Amino acid sequence: MHDLTANTALGGAAPRVDHHGPVILSEEPGFALASVSARRDRQRATVLAIRRMIGPSAPKTGHWAGDRVTAFCTGPEQWILAAPYDSEEFLFERAKREVKGNASVTEQTGAWCTFDLRGTDLAAVMERLCPINMASFKAGSAIRSSIDHLSCFVLCRTKNHISIFGPRSSAVSLHHSLLTAIQAAF
Amino acid sequence: MSQINRLVGGQVDRDQTLNFTFDGKPYQGHAGDTLASALLANGVRLMARSFKYHRPRGVLTAGSEEPNAMFELRDGARREPNTRATTSELFDGLIAKSQNKIGSLSFDFMAINDQFSNFLTAGFYYKTFMWPAAFWEKVYEPIIRRAAGLGSISLQDDPDDYDRGFLHCDLLIIGAGPAGLAAALTAGRAGAQVILADEDFTLGGRLNSERLNFADQSGSDWAVQTLAELVGLPNVRVMARTTVLGAFDHGIYGALERVSDHLLQPAPGKPRQMLWRIYAKGSLLCAGATERPIAFENNDRPGIMLAGAMRSYANRWAVTPANEVAVFTNNDDGHRTATDLHAKGVSIAAVIDIRPDAPQSQHYEVIAGGQVINSRGRLGLKSIDIALPGGDIRRLSCGALGVSGGWNPNVHLTSHHRGRPEWMPKIAAFGPPAEGPAGLRIAGAAKGDLSTAGALRGGAEQAHGWLKDLGFTPTTLDLPETEDAHISITPFWAVKGCKRAWLDQQNDVTVKDVELAHKENFISVEHLKRYTTLGMATDQGKTSNMGGLAIMAELTGKAIPEVGTTIFRPPYTPTAIGAFAGRDQGKKFRPTRRTPSHVWAEEQGAVFVEVGMWLRAQWFPKEGETDWRQSVAREVLATRKSVGICDVTTLGKIDVQGADAAIFLNKIYCNGFAKLAIGKTRYGLMLREDGIAMDDGTAARLAADHFVVTTTTANAVSVFRHMEFARQCLWPNLDVQLISTTEAWAQYAVAGPNARQLLQKVVDPEFDLSNDSFPFMACANITVCGGLRARLFRISFSGELAYEIAVPTPYGDAMIRRLMQAGIEFDATPYGTEALGVMRIEKGHAAGSELNGTTTALNLGMARMVSKAKDSIGSTLSERSGLNGEDALKLVGLRPVNFSDPIPAGSHLMRKGDPVDAAHDQGYVTSACFSPNLGHAIALALVTSGDSRMGEILRLVSPLTGFDHDVEVVSAHFIDPEGERLRA
Amino acid sequence: MIINHPLLGPRDSAEFTYMGDAKQIDRPDWQSPNALAQFIDYAYMRDNPAGAHRELWYHEQGDRSFLVVTRDTTTHEIFSVELASDVARIQGRIA
Amino acid sequence: MKLWEGLEQDLNYNAMVSQRGILNLIHSDAQRDAFTRRGNAMILNGADADLLSTEIIQKRYPFLNVSNARFPIKGGLAQHRGGTVRHDAVAWGYARGADQMGVDIIQNCEVTGFRIKGGECLGVETSRGYVAGGKIAACVAGSSGRLMGKANMRLPIESHVLQAFVSEGLKPVLPGVITFGAGHFYCSQSDKGGLVFGGDLDGYNSYAQRGNLPVVEDVCEGAMAIFPMLGRVRLLRMWGGIMDMSMDGSPIIDRTHIEGLYFNGGWCYGGFKATPASGWCYAHLLATDAPHEFAKAYRFDRFEKGLMIDEKGVGNNPQLH
Known part of the structure; x- marks a missing residue:
């Protein structure tokens, strides 16, 4: 076992949590991520491999699915797998084994930062951040959108819980945007 | 008590008294007042000076x-110039100052301009001030500039925040008057997602300005009741203080919400204003209509206002501009003003109606067939002169005059896509164009339905139509019965023979100016507008354009629709620049990208530099170093002597996988990649299709596929885009998958003679770093x-x-600390982008300054x-003769003849003895630095036939x-030209 | 503008990067006898129509698809949106 | 530049040529190097240029956001003879001057086609009848593609929309023209007091003469980045104009392959400020059938031959200029 310690995207040793009004904004550093892109004409085999990892159905475009290991669609025949880092540090290797050469797998763990919003009326926050139509953004939705010039994936976990994946190098900027929007909304 | 002109009733909250000042003098008003209504309540008529002639002015609307x-x-x-008193909600502590004057408002020194009005007519700039030639810029223009402009800004940074946001709806309803409310109720009850936006802070539109009976309640009570229902519907969003400012493509609307303008200052964390981008499947314009004045001599005195506005002040704000008022009208609507004010106890001097058959009143005098031909009163209206039907002139004293020339539909948004408004003879006004923005329908007065009942009906019907089109099942509203007056208007724009009769009050455009434009042949409406500046003021011609067109029509002997009208452009009302910018201001203009070693570098006291979005350590100053050059020289020397470490995470990294990955790279790079061995890295040059160098970098082959x-760093985004273009559009059948991994890996360059020894301390022992097993250009997955x-x-x-070592980004911080710790015995030195730049110039590597978009x-x-044995992007066009001339620029090195001379980048090069001019230019310096290893300046340059001029x-x-000094052309490889060090 | 993405549905054009005339898909064969002339035409010459225009939009802030959008340059009305890779294949671009 | 400086007396019309200077702000070392090269090239070509330090800029323009910025200002390249002109007055002045010299100006007269016989252009069909001419000179910025299409010519030009903005009138704040080097934004103040500003192209082919919100927002972000004092100033009006964007960012002044038909276009953003020089060189070409000394490089065949024009090289994607 190596002896290097990971830090969080905001640069701290522990994840940051902010409370404002009815919303909790928390940094979620604990994801292992891997991208899976089907090779030419291997979409079906790739989808089957993803299903073996996440459960009964692979996510459709604009959605995420899964339980402990989840997946969301990022483009034509492209997905990102996510799982708890503690137990799935080598998610990308597992995915590589599962896809059996039918897809290209790339580790993405370090590429993203994740912030979770929990609370009621999250639409009031999100409508200040990105053009997602919150009326049709239901549990299971996953949409890529631009938040203050940053390209992010926004996942609706439940009505009162949203996850945002943004570029890790801009975690400080993204966190500032989220916190500012929360303070403006409530 | 001090509010001498306050009447009974109205919608102000008399329990809440608000204090404010105007030009330093304290006044009081009530909650619900605008600044204009509060000033009128206090008997203030003189509020401003006009733009050009500095004429005394009061409120018109x-x-x-x-x-x-x-x-x-x-x-x-927080000073805001040019803020309308008529839309400024009164708050406690409000401070207002008059503008565009020298001296006081009642004695403005610039009013002298009014005496020179013959000289300052339309287009005066163009015909005068030219001679003598030098005088325009030195004498005339500075004077004009000083005199021009309206309000002044503080020159301080705006302390408030702005937000932007996004909304979606089935139906956007613009305007919450009778038409908008009826539409919103229809759509809201049917379950559609509805946004109802109105610029006012009290919704209801003209319902609040009129005395109307809606069955057994008043129109304003109906509005209150309807709004209460709408606010209770979860699918309806009612947005007060929100101006829809523009109709953009495909159902996108811009809207400004004034979140905090009615407060002394925004609450903590809250924006002053917010710009919404609204995505609407359907939209309905219910923006009402704007009353227009009639031009007559001296029609711009304080106290002369639009009749409908006078009614609004009386009914909504319980205010009259004076205790004796008159009305001048060409239509029935003007009479309502007299009736309403009379009912509030205001004395009506007379109603002057140009129509001989004007309706009579039993409460006040009506002069049928009369015209107001002049006015008197230096700082406020004292009397008017009336031409009686028989030809006699009668002087009538009054403190205010309401003028009604008819109503113009507010069609602005319908012509934002360049549709030209169309003439509606029935109301003698321009209505919406036949071809408006797709998806924008119109109801109520905006469509020319000027009666209240017509507006209610129209709003409900249009909403009904939209609901059906959008797949909803609408129910029919039970609309209250109300005023449904027939429109009777006799078009009348200006009293015959008037000259100094104002059309555009803000820009001081008079009837005379239009006549002058006509005389000088600026008769097309576009020319008329530009030549006279009619309608180009901050009110965007809302009350003035129509009069100008009508007078031009008369002068040219054409009908008004033949003369045509100009179109309207966004924004509907002037909108703060800050609101369009939102939060992206100051340091937050763009997001920042931080490297994995950022926190550590901060601890080291690094100086950072912006490289695109990234912040990179530029150098690491040490105690005692007083000049950045010292730090950089130390970092360079230490690296070349022992070992240096630099964060190179910012370089773009793209994972290319797939069975055809090598074939793909062969097409992207001009040099060959098909035969690159696994475990090897190769330098690659990417060309644009026109043969110009686009980017360079390395490709490491970790596996066959x-x-x-x-x-x-600079081109990471555009190169990825270029590769996706090639993959999807040019060679869609190749088996290639691309993903950016720039963010995924923290990457450090470890360079210098002791690099291997240092790395051996962190790389796990099973990986052999010896020169034999891991030679120059090797690559591997390791631990x-x-x-x-x-x-x-x-x-x-x-x-x-040198090596570059990458670990997953979350370990980047730990890794730099570990490398530095392991490097203590070698005096390992962190280096920044400056030292990096010095070393690459010393080595003659081309970078951004050389790959500058002009070089092949x-x-x-x-x-x-550039391989001729294969097809790659740019290979064919790089063969063109012009790119391969004998005299083409070539990259060379330069050193000063006198070693103490600098070689600044951006300098040009001349042949000795040639004239120094562009025709004899031999090239230019692209990159330069002081080389601490050589002890003098060195540079890279692009020189004509440079390779043969050593x-x-x-x-x-x-x-x-x-x-201006001499330099010698030398090889660009200043250090280790044979490359022995990097292969060591 | 709104671009109705064939996979993702309506998206704001602000998420896209405009990449010009869709004729750029038809890259000439480097070995054809008049390859140079063809490449010059390909790289530089444009129909630039006032009316229906087939053009490339890259969903840079989205799924990174290249789309072929047929749009009226005088009204901005969009008639059709296709995946550029599909179009390229149909137009016979082989690897 | 000299043509501008003498224009008003030449035309006896005040075009309000105002040489209050233009300042291009510098935000990085690389930009300083590039601007130094450009400034030197300007001087070597006989123009003036001045490199200003951050300190001088802060002193002259105290309201500029020099340091509390995402991209701090690190200097500027100034051309003191640059400035602004009143565009309507230029058009009117030229029209009046041309008219007085005997030129017939026919308003509202659209060219609907060319009459071409045996490779020679004889005249133009118009909405008001046929007009014959020994030489036909096209100069219809923005509509170059549409017009030359009627002669079956395709051009290395695309038509794009560029928005411009004006604020409400203000008492004087800005002395000259200032451009932002880390985004897309330029600004000056008219004699009437309005701030005139703009930025990037909307980025798509368009003849619709109107733009969209994203660029409005982008331009205003640029405004706030360097002038945070403008937050409360209101934007009064926005326009969208059609720009002839050539494939390499430079114009074309040349004969066409059709005898007697000449072309001047592809000026990208630079057309207005080059008006006198462009007309001068075009007149030279029309009169002598040989390109003017200054316009030798601006020919159609440069694309075919790969002749680069100095200082440019923005590639074959006009939207990237």
Whole structure:
């Protein structure tokens, strides 16, 4: 076992949590991520491999699915797998084994930062951040959108819980945007 | 008590008294007042000076069309010039100042301009002030500039925040008057997602300005009741203080919400204003209509206002501009003003109606067939002159005059897509164009339905239509019965023979100016507008355009629709620049990207520099270093002597996988990649299709079907886009998958003679780093620090024995600390972008300054890399003769003849003895630095036929920065030209 | 503008990067006898129509698809949106 | 430049040529190097240029956001003879001057086609009848593609929309023209007091003469980045104009392959400020059938031959200029 310690995207040793009004904004550093892109004409085999990892159905475009290991669609025949880092540090290797050469797998763990919003009326926050139509953004939705010039994936976990994946190098900027929007909304 | 002109009733909250000042004098008003209504309540008629002639002016309107009553609102850094009193909600502590005057409002020194009005007519700039030639800029223009403009800004940074946001709806309803409310109720009850937006703070539109009976309640009570229902519907969003400012493509609307303008200052964390981008499947314009004045001599005195506005002040705000008023009208609507004010106890001097058959009143005098031909009163109206039907002139004293020339539908948004408004003879006004923005329908007065009942009906019907089209099942509203007056209007624009009769009150455009434009043949409406500046003021011509067109029509003997009208452009009302910018201001203009070693570098006291979005350490000053050059020289020397470490995470990294990955790279790079061995890295040059160098970098082959490509920091995004273009559009059948991994890996360059020894301390022992097993340009997946996955590349930008080592980004901070700790015994030195730049110039590596969008492979000395044996992007067009001339620029090195001379980048090069001019230019310096290893300045330059001019002495000139001395053309490889160090 | 993405549905054009005339898909064969002339035409010459225009939009802030959008340059009305890779294949671009 | 400086007296019309200077702000070392090269090239070509330090800029323009910025200002390249002109007055002045010299100006007269016989252009069909001419000179910025299409010519030009903005009138704040080097934004103040500003192209082919919100927002972000004092100033009006964007960012002044038909276009953003020089060189070409000394490089065949024009090289994607 190596002896290097990971830090969080905001640069701290522990994840940051902010409370404002009815919303909790928390940094979620604990994801292992891997991208899976089907090779030419291997979409079906790739989808089957993803299903073996996440459960009964692979996510459709604009959605995420899964339980402990989840997946969301990022483009034509492209997905990102996510799982708890503690137990799935080598998610990308597992995915590589599962896809059996039918897809290209790339580790993405370090590429993203994740912030979770929990609370009621999250639409009031999100409508200040990105053009997602919150009326049709239901549990299971996953949409890529631009938040203050940053390209992010926004996942609706439940009505009162949203996850945002943004570029890790801009975690400080993204966190500032989220916190500012929360303070403006409530 | 002090509010001498306050009447009974109205919608102000008399329990809440608000204090404010105007030009330093304290006043009081009530909650629900606007600044205009509060000033009128206090008997203030004189509020402003006009733009050009500095004429005394009062309030003309009661809404956003106001041309006169504009103030500098608030003070200090929050000072807002040109703010309309008619839309400024009164708050406690409001400070307002009059603007565009020298001296006081009642004695403005600039009013002298009014005496020179013959000289300052339309187009006066163009015909005068030319002679003598030097005088325009030195004498005339400065005077004009000083006199011009309206309000002044604070010159301080705006202290408030702005937000932007996004909303979606089935139906956007613009305007919450009778039509908008009926539409919203219809759509809201049917379950559609509805946004109802109105610029006012009290919704209801004209329902609040009129005395109307809606069955057994008043119109304003019906509005209150309807709004209460709408606010209770979860699918309806009612947005007060929100102006829909523009109709953009495909159902996108811009809207400004004034979140905090009615407060002394925004609450903590809250924006002052918010710009919404609204995505609407359907939209309905219910923006009502704007009343227009009639032009007559001296029609701009304080106290002369639109009749409908006078009614608004009386009914909604319980205010009259004077206790004796008159009305001048060409239509029935003007009579309502007299009736309503009379009912409030205001004395009506007379109603002057141009129509001989004007309706009579039993309460006040009506002069049928009369015309107001002049007015008197220096700082406020005292009397008017009336031409009686028989030809006699009668002087009538009054403190205010309401003028009604008819109503113009507010069609602005319907012509935002360049549709031209169409003439509606029935109401003698321009209505919406036949071809408006797709998806925008119109109801109510905006469509020319000027009666209240017509507006209610129209709103409900249009909503009904939209609901059906959008797949909803609408129910029919039970609309209350109300006023449904027939429109009777006799078009009348200006009293015959009037000259100094104002059309555009803000820009001081008079009837005479239109006549002058006509005389000088500026008769097309577009020319008329530009020549006279009619309608180009901050009120955007809302009350003025129509009169100008009508007079031009008369002068040219054409009908008004033949003369045509100009179109309207966004925004509907002037909108704060800050609101369009939202939060992206100051340091938050763009997001920041931080490297994995950022926190550590901060601890070291690094100086950072912006490189695109990234912040990179530029150098690491040490105690005692007083000049950045000292730090950089130390970092360079230490690296070349022992070992240096630099964060190179910012280079773009693209994972290229798939069975055809090598074939793909062969097409992207001008040089070959098909035969690159696994475990090897190769330098690659990418061309644009026109043969110009686009970017360079390396591709490392980690497996037969897996490469990692690097790009320059600056081009990471565009190269990825270019590769996606090639993959999807040019070669869609190749089996290639791309994903950016720039963010995924923290990558450090470890360079210098002791690089290998240092790395051996962190790389796990099973990986052999010896020169034999891991030679120059090798690459491998390895582990470090006891098992952490990592990638190692033996590549060198510095020219030293060098590696780049990458670990997953979350470990980047730990890794830099570990490397520095392991490097203590070698005096390992962190270096920044400056030292990086020095070392690459010393080594002669081309970078962004050389790949500057004008250079080819040939210019860069890499012509042989462009393979002729295969097709690659740019290979064919790089063969064009013009790119391969004998005299093409070539990349060379330069050193000063006198070693103490600098070689500044951007300098140009001349042949010795040639004239110093553009025709004799031999090239220019692209990159330069002081080389601490050589002890003098060195540079890279692009020189005509440079590769065959080694040893030639050229004259370096930089007239801009004052350099002129000799330099020698040398090889660009200043250090270790044979490359022994990097292969060591 | 709104671009109705064939996979993702309506998206704001602000998420896209405009990449010009869709004729750029038809890259000439480098080995054809008049390859140079063809490449010059390909790289530089444009129909630039006032009316229906087939053009490339890259969903840079989205799924990174290249789309072929047929749009009226005088009204901005969009008639059709296709995946560029599909179009390229149909137009016979082989690897 | 000299043509501008003498224009008003030449035309006896005040075009309000105002040489209050233009300042291009510098935000990085690389930009300083590039601007130094450009400034030197300007001086070597006989123009003036001045490199200003951050300190001088802060002193002259105290309201500029020099340091509290995402991209701090690190200097500027100034051309003191640059400035602004009143565009309507230029058009009117030229029209009046041309008219007085005997030129017939026919308003509202659209060219609907060319009459071409045996490779020679004989005249133009118009909405008001046929007009014959020994030489036909096209100069219809923005509509170059549409017009030359009627002669079956395709051009290395695309038509794009560029928005411009004006604020409400203000008492004088800005002395000259200032451009932002880390985004897309330029600004000056008219004699009437309005701030005139703009930025990037909307980025798509368009003849619709109107733009969209994203660029409005982008331009205003640029405004706030360097002038945070403008937050409360209101934007009064926005326009969208059609720009002839050539494939390499430079114009074309040349004969066409059709005898007697000449072309001047592809000026990208630079057309207005080059008006006198462009007309001068075009007149030279029309009179002598040989390109003017200054316009030798601006020919159609440069694309075919790969002749680069100095200082440019923005590639074959006009939207990237």
